Amino acid sequence: MSSVAKKDRAFEIFAATPARILVALIIPTITFFVLLWSFNFMRDTRAPRIMVAIVALVVGVGGVWALYLALNHLVTQMPMRIRDSLLPYVFVGPALAVLTAYIVLPSLRTVTLSLMNRAGTEFVGLDNYIFAFTDPSMLITLRNTFLWLIIVPAFTVSLGLLIAVLVDRMSETGEKIAKTFIFLPLAISFVGASVIWRFIYFYQPAGMVQPGLLNAIVVALGGSPQGWLTIRPWNNFFLIAIMIWLQTGFAMVILSAAVKGVPGDLLDAARIDGAGEIRVFFNVIIPYVSGTILTVTTTILILVLKIFDVVFVMTSGQFQTGVVAFRMYQEAFIFRHFGRGAALATLLFIGVLPIMIRNMKSMKERR
Amino acid sequence: MSTSVSNTAAAPLTLQQKRIRAILAGIPVRLTVLILVVIWTVPTLGLLVSSFRPAAAIRSTGWWTALFAPFTADWTLANYIQVIGADRMGLAFSNSLLITIPATVIPITIAAFAAFALAWMDFPGRKLAFIIVVGLMVVPLQMSLIPVLRVYTNLRLNGTYLGMWLAHTGFGLPLATYLLYGYISSIPKEILESAHADGASPMLTFTRLIMPLSVPAVASFAIFQFLWVWNDLLVALVFLGTRSANVIVTTRLAELVGSRGQDWHVLTAGAFLTIIVPLFVFLSLQRFFVRGMMAGSVKG
Structure with missing residues (x-):
């Protein structure tokens, strides 16, 4: 009896499928058009800002969920076999679509644009790359980028490691407070940090009051005030200092976790063997955390390679302080030379390519 | 003895x-x-x-x-009154919130769905998709700026919230997917099997089981992405510009540096307004913040 009822039900579902698919198709369509309407509303409206704000938050936060639920609804109405093969793509598809639209296709386009002229209309071969490696101002830009890439990781990692080891010897509260203060700049935007440091480097002619801390100190010590941001090539170091200030906390936190992982036995054994604290630091701690040092260094290298904001706010690349990522923005969006901008972006990409390949390889092996 | x-x-x-x-x-x-x-x-x-x-x-x-x-x-308090009102930092502040909140929620949602599928569903190309996600994680966003800007110009997405949400979604998605994958794939198999045995659909398993279990990972990434978007200057300069009514705190502050570079009363108040939200987030959610930063570093 029950088997008959089951059969009936199964038949019912089967018969109803086309209608349900139709309904299921309508739901995502409606969702789509509601979202489209709301986007147009936000773009073109003269409605009060608070209205726009509410629509923006509801659509921005809820819209994505609505799309997934609608798509899921559509697929679950289909016959079992289609459903099971389609469902994973409902989950993973939007992510792949976004990645394709925002990273994969644009990157390919940028590579081809880098071989074309200013407006991207004519093939010019390697002209833009030749420019990047021969133009006098570009050579300075490359030199500066090189300086950043060496100095920032060197200082942030050694300072971070030093602080990690030092605070490890303090009381728990002392360690926590010290770490919080060193880490704090990491929350600050590069723009905010740049304003902070512009104020420190502020220059007034000799004889006037120096509200900038650095010149105030110099004057108090009997020196004469300097326009720190205009002294070539040392001004680069004053910009680099900002990045060191920002990122040391990051290196410290990661390295601190590693330093705490050094086995106590190992340290005690070294000390019993008569090693002083400095030798313990160099011969026991550093080798033990070398893997973490490499990770932190790589992360900071990638970050520094793309540094843009600090240069933009501090000097706008004047006084020979440009770096590749800043020059890329300048060429592409100020000078409107898309070919050169694309070539510089591609250079940045080539810079991270080894890391990208290494990461992908290690993922492939792991699974 | x-x-x-x-x-x-x-x-x-x-x-x-x-x-x-x-x-x-x-x-x-x-x-x-x-x-x-x-x-x-x-x-x-x-x-x-x-x-x-x-x-x-x-x-x-x-x-x-x-x-x-x-x-x-x-x-x-005059500096703050001036910078919020006359210098439009108040407007920029509300715009920053309107851009940052969806630009945090959208990538997390999309990434969580994808991470669930990559970790627990069987489909052709699964492994390849994951390796591509890992590879895209370090691609400099400069590679996307010019072509995306051209498309945005055609679609009239320049200077819109939607354009910003989607751009930040695209740029944050690889890391988000990778982090959430790491977490979601470590959920014990038995939990998912019992959900399946109880007849829960994948969607139900995801919304009722995976998402609640992933709260720590989601919180860590949410803080990371929130601060990233809030502090971003480059994406906003390119896709939002400084002239529209949609300026955000970072572009507005950068503009103030350009136009009033010596007016420290305006600049200091403006800068403090831009960093107050990150500072608050950092101090109140320090544990998640540090975890998020550390998780983000694994990509190196």
């Missing part, structure tokens, strides 16, 4: 020695750390103090003089 006796006899001495040595050794350590902490704090302190000083006072005396004589110094 005799060795153990000599050990216990020697132990208090070495302990005492150790203690004295520790205290003596502690002084240079504490002093060094204190100096570093002061160096790291003074820049921000100068900004904070100056933002509450009248414009004339900032020019005529160093901010530290006000700090050493807090009761005789002039304090004012």
Whole structure:
């Protein structure tokens, strides 16, 4: 009896499928058009800002969920076999679509644009790359980028490691407070940090009051005030200092976790063997955390390679302080030379390519 | 027997020695750390103090003089009133919120769905998709700016919230997917199997089981992405611009530096307004914040 009822039900579902698919198709369509309407509303409206704000938050936060639920609804109405093969793509598809639209296709386009002229209309071969490696101002830009890439990781990692080891010897509260203060700049935007440091480097002619801390100190010590941001090539170091200030906390936190992982036995054994604290630091701690040092260094290298904001706010690349990522923005969006901008972006990409390949390889092996 | 006796006899001495040595050794350590902490704090302190000083006072005396004589110094809120109103920082602040919140929620949602499928569903190309996600994680966003801007111009997405949400979604998605994958794939298999046995659909499993279980990972990434978007300048400069009514705090502050580079009363108050949200997030959610930062570093 029950088997008959089951059969009936199964038949019912089967018969109803086309209608349900139709309904299921309508739901995502409606969702789509509601979202489209709301986007147009936000773009073109003269409605009060608070209205726009509410629509923006509801659509921005809820819209994505609505799309997934609608798509899921559509697929679950289909016959079992289609459903099971389609469902994973409902989950993973939007992510792949976004990645394709925002990273994969644009990157390919940028590579081809880098071989074309200013407006991207004519093939010019390697002209833009030749420019990047021969133009006098570009050579300075490359030199500066090189300086950043060496100095920032060197200082942030050694300072971070030093602080990690030092605070490890303090009381728990002392360690926590010290770490919080060193880490704090990491929350600050590069723009905010740049304003902070512009104020420190502020220059007034000799004889006037120096509200900038650095010149105030110099004057108090009997020196004469300097326009720190205009002294070539040392001004680069004053910009680099900002990045060191920002990122040391990051290196410290990661390295601190590693330093705490050094086995106590190992340290005690070294000390019993008569090693002083400095030798313990160099011969026991550093080798033990070398893997973490490499990770932190790589992360900071990638970050520094793309540094843009600090240069933009501090000097706008004047006084020979440009770096590749800043020059890329300048060429592409100020000078409107898309070919050169694309070539510089591609250079940045080539810079991270080894890391990208290494990461992908290690993922492939792991699974 | 005799060795153990000599050990216990020697132990208090070495302990005492150790203690004295520790205290003596502690002084240079504490002093060094204190100096570093002061160096790291003074820049921000100068900004904070100056933002509450009248414009004339900032020019005529160093901010530290006000700090050493807090009761005789002039304090004012006028800088903030001016920068929020006349200098449109208030508008920028609300725009920043309207851009940052969806630009945090959208990538997390999309990434969580994808991470679930990559971790627990079987489909052709699954492994390849994951390796591509890992590879895209380090692609500089500069590679996307020019082509995306051209498409945006055609679609009239320049200067819109939607354009910004989607751009930040695209740029944050690889890391989000990778982090959430790491977490979601480590959920015990038995939990998912029992959900399946109970007849829960994948969507139900995801919304009722995976998402609640992933709260720590989601929180860590959410803080990371929130601060990233809030602090971003480059994406906003390219896709949002500085002229539209949609300026955000970072573009507005950068613009103020350009137009009023010497007006420290405006700049310090403006800068403090832009960093107050990240500072609040950092101080109140420090644990998740540090975890998020550390998780983000794994990509290197």
